[in-house]
Amino acid sequence: MTDQSVIIGGSVTPKRVDRSARREEILAAAVRVFARKGFAATRIDDVAREADIGKGSVYLYFDSRDALLSAAFEAFAARSRTVLQRAREGTGPPLERLGSLVRSVLAALAEDPELAHILLDLWSSGRAQSQLPLDMPSVYSEYRTVIAELLREAEAEGTVRQGVGQHHATVIVGAVEGCLLQWLLEPRLPITELAEPILEVCVEGLRRRKEA
Amino acid sequence: MTDQSVIIGGSVTPKRVDRSARREEILAAAVRVFARKGFAATRIDDVAREADIGKGSVYLYFDSRDALLSAAFEAFAARSRTVLQRAREGTGPPLERLGSLVRSVLAALAEDPELAHILLDLWSSGRAQSQLPLDMPSVYSEYRTVIAELLREAEAEGTVRQGVGQHHATVIVGAVEGCLLQWLLEPRLPITELAEPILEVCVEGLRRRKEA
Amino acid sequence: MTDQSVIIGGSVTPKRVDRSARREEILAAAVRVFARKGFAATRIDDVAREADIGKGSVYLYFDSRDALLSAAFEAFAARSRTVLQRAREGTGPPLERLGSLVRSVLAALAEDPELAHILLDLWSSGRAQSQLPLDMPSVYSEYRTVIAELLREAEAEGTVRQGVGQHHATVIVGAVEGCLLQWLLEPRLPITELAEPILEVCVEGLRRRKEA
Amino acid sequence: MTDQSVIIGGSVTPKRVDRSARREEILAAAVRVFARKGFAATRIDDVAREADIGKGSVYLYFDSRDALLSAAFEAFAARSRTVLQRAREGTGPPLERLGSLVRSVLAALAEDPELAHILLDLWSSGRAQSQLPLDMPSVYSEYRTVIAELLREAEAEGTVRQGVGQHHATVIVGAVEGCLLQWLLEPRLPITELAEPILEVCVEGLRRRKEA
DNA sequence: GATGAATGAGACTTCATTCAT
DNA sequence: CATGAATGAAGTCTCATTCAT
Structure with a gap:
């Protein structure tokens, strides 16, 4: 709304960099709190405190509390898209690309447990009443599509x-x-180590090969 | 509306309505609303209206809004326990019992989509902030244990x-x-038909057998 | 409203005895609860349970919750009136009658601590907003009048x-x-033993010096 | 309405309003309403309206409705302590200090009838059910102690x-x-004029007869 | 831009009272 | 008469959002 521009060296430099960096900071703080307390239990105040800014300032960067969840969803969806895109564009044997995909997904979330934790809320929000236009279904739809392509x-x-x-x-x-899901409910499960069993089970199956 | 005095086990119930039957009615109504709107967005008023009773009456049967979610969890957990128990006690080849278990789980939830829908909320509640003592983690822990036994x-x-x-x-x-999860997000997925592919993938694997 | 009368031996005997006895029972129960929890914290349910009757039955004998407090007030006021009347009608030296009055008041309440305890609530209710027509002020007014008469x-x-x-x-x-008041706040104070100090302080202070 | 930034002790108060001043305003409003309607009948809304602020704003300064009564108690107790302390530290003949004490107590409450009126509620709250930690008993205990010292x-x-x-x-x-108490129930009684009769009755009754 | 005080809609919960049995 | 299930008005408290500074 306010476009305070600063002229530096003759070129118009909207303060966009700062603004968007600040926005990211707040979003990161929000994600941390969501991860810790869940979306339903998270107050704007909590987010502001975590981001070390005033409560009112949150509204300079996000339209509403729900917008924070939307943004968190966007971050998650963007990451998903990246991972999927890489699998799509990859070369090499499809089953190997499938393996990479599985490992990437698990690694990405294991690396950023904060984002992983809000998955549960995103799943809930992806359904029903939610006024939010979080399109979780399409994230999984694309996911299935990519894997189906690899299988084809x-x-x-x-x-x-x-x-x-x-x-x-x-x-x-x-x-x-x-x-x-199981890892989120039971953090002691070794999430990254599960990539191989997943691939073993899915690719090789559990049944013993007759002549093996 | 009032269903007169009811004879249970030969003794006249002290009062007019069967407390536990009424309790179940209200719980069922609550589960329907949870399924439709999610727990976070469900108001006591919604539940009362769905059960066609006054708002205050809900509190005659449940201590609090949270107690409704707890009860819904119990219903879910009880059903899970039943299914798992059956798999445990079953006889026959273990892989066939695994097949039955998978089919039962999917069938049970497909049959009662309302209960299935609150799974998302129960997952969320199984984590962090929730003061509720809903022990989702242990549901899945038992689940894994039973399957591990079958595999052994x-x-x-x-x-x-x-x-x-x-x-x-x-x-x-x-x-x-x-x-x-995918079915909950995308109800068009044919949940019961997925039992076979799950078993195929897990038991047989996807890779083509060399000499087949 | 309903005047169920029973004919015994040819005379109309309204069930008034029973009715009024039951009323007294309930009132006594109410007073016990008021004494224990205070009027503000006393629920109709508490009174019913204490009287060992159904909640609805309370309303057969009292129009409302407030009516219970009114009735308790009446019991207190009646007792006060009795004590005061006795002092008024008494014969003998006025200062001795004053002594009897003071001792009677303290003894009456010490004997029935339950009624004494609701004094605090009656004082509060005797003021301001209270819709109740509890005329505490006039109880004390009469009290002062009687003592002033004795002094005269x-x-x-x-x-x-x-x-x-x-x-x-x-x-x-x-x-x-x-x-x-002090005894109510600090039950260890020996209320009956205070009669003599009160009289010592008050009467001796008022008595004319013999030879002065 | 908002009284700008306020300088206290040379440092700029962090924000706009002086928290503790505003708190006092609200407490004063609460005491006025308590005096008028009694604590039990006072609604948060009443207090907010009296203070000319929004209902929710009360909660920015007090944790709960009960906290308002606690604060009112504190105000009363603080005043009591001051009066008692003065009597304790005073010099001069003890019976004169007793006289000052009695006059001070009556004058203090006569001067601030609002605070006096909530005495009745504080007495009630000093007993039983109240979860509040209002220690009325100890106020009177200290009161007795100080007077006993003077008498000694x-x-x-x-x-x-x-x-x-x-x-x-x-x-x-x-x-x-x-x-x-009588004045509270019957405001026409001339409370300050009662100091002398109290002292006449009590002190003269206690004074040793000169020549006896 | 930044802030946090203020607001009030809205949710939960209680409980006096009613009334069908 | 007796009962207790049902009701809903009313009260407490929370918190997203606004806005003056």
Whole structure:
């Protein structure tokens, strides 16, 4: 609304850098609090204190409390998109790209547990009444699509069984997200170590090979 | 509305309504609203209206709003325990019992989508800020334990590969819950049809058998 | 409203005895609870439970919760009136009748601590906003009047100094009630033993010096 | 309405209003309402309206409705302590200091009838059910102690009869508080004029007969 | 821009009172 | 008469949002 511009060296330099950096700081603070207390229990005051600014100042950067959750969702979705994009653009055998994808997803969230923790809230908010336009469903839809593509390539290559399709993509996404869920509920589970078992189970299956 | 005096076990109930039946009615109404709007957005008034009683009457059967969520959790946990118990007590080849378990879990929730929908809230409540003593983590812990037992039996039998253990149990639980999650976010996914792909992926794996 | 009468031996005997006995029971129960928890914190439910009847039944005997306090006030006022009447009608030296009065007041309340305890609530209710028509002020007014009469008689007799009047009556009433107050706040104070010090302080201070 | 930034002790107060001044304003408003309607009948809304602020603003300065009563108690107790301290530290004949004390107590409350009126509620709150930690009993205990000390000094001096002790102190405290009680119930009583009768009754009654 | 005091809508909860049985 | 389940008005308290400084 107010566009205080500062003229430096003859070029118009909107204070955008500062503004957006400050916005990011606040968002990061908000995510930390969401992770700690959950969205429902998080007060604007908590966020302001965490960001070490005044309560009113939060509203200079975000329209509303809900907007903070939306922004957190955006951060999560952006990261997801990046990871998925990389898998899509990657080269090499599709099953290896699948492996990388699974490892990346788990590593990304293990590295940033704060963001991971708000997953639960995002799942809840992704449903029903929520006035928020957080499109969680489409995040998972894209996720399934990418994996289905990889499986299709693998099928074309002959590295996976015939008849593998959408549903199997859903199962793989499910295995990853379900392991994350369990880790969120039980932080002692070694999340990064679960990548290999996930791939073993999904790719190799549990049944013993007859002649192996 | 009032369902007269009710005979239970041959003795006349002291008063007019069957307390526990009425309690269940209100809980069912609450679960319907939770499913529709989520716990955070559900007002006592909503529950009362759904149950077609006065707001104050809810408090005759539940101590607080939180107690409603606790009760919903109990209903969910009780059902989980039943399903798991059945798998534990079952006879027959362990991998078949695993199959039954997976199918039962999905069928149970598909049959009662209302209860399934509050899963998201229960997951959230299972973490952090919640003062509620909803022990979601232990639900999943037991779940993993039962599956790990089945895998151990199968390993003893020689029907699964050696080295299969806790982590693989976590992956199977994850696959089931992760598929449920996706269904909750995207109700068009055919949840019951996912049981077979889950079992295929987990038991058989995706990779094509060399000599098949 | 309902006047269920029972014919016994040919005479109409309204069930008044029972009815009024029951009323007294409830009132006594109410007074016990008021004494224990104070009027503000007393619930109709508490009274019903104490009287061992159903909550709704309280309303068969009292119009409202406030009516219970009114009735308790009436009981207190009636007792006060009795004590005062006795002092008024008594014969003998006025200062001795004053002594009896003081001893009676303290003894009456010491004997029935329950009623004494609600004095505090009655004092509060005797003021301001209270919709209740509890006329505490007139209880004390009558009290002062009776004592002033005794003092006037004593003055006429020459047993107290001249100039003793209304204000001194107020002081004597005050001394008694003020001691009661302290006892209510600090039950270890020996309330009945305070009668003599009160009389010593007050009467000896008023008695004309013999030879002066 | 907002009274700008205020300089206290040379340092700029961090924000705009002086928190403690505003707190006092609200407390004063609360005391006015308590005096008018009694604590039990006073709603937060009443206090807010009296202070001409929003309902929620009360909670910026007091944790709860009960905290308002506690604060009012503190104001009363602080004043009591001051009056008592003065009597304790005073010099001069003990019976004169007793006279000053009685006059001070009556004058202090006569001057601030608002605070006096809540005495009734404080007495009630000093008992039983109240969760509040208002220690009315100890106020009166200290009061008795100070007067007992004065009497002991007077006894040592020979200005009061032998055998005068704790109980007589209780009677004097009672006379003062009992007169206040009557004034509260019957505001037409001339409270300040009662100091002399109280002293006449009590002091002359205690003074040793010169030639006896 | 920054702040935090102020606000008041709205949620929970209590409990006096009613009334069908 | 007796009862206690049901009710909803009313009260406390919270907190997102606004706005004067």
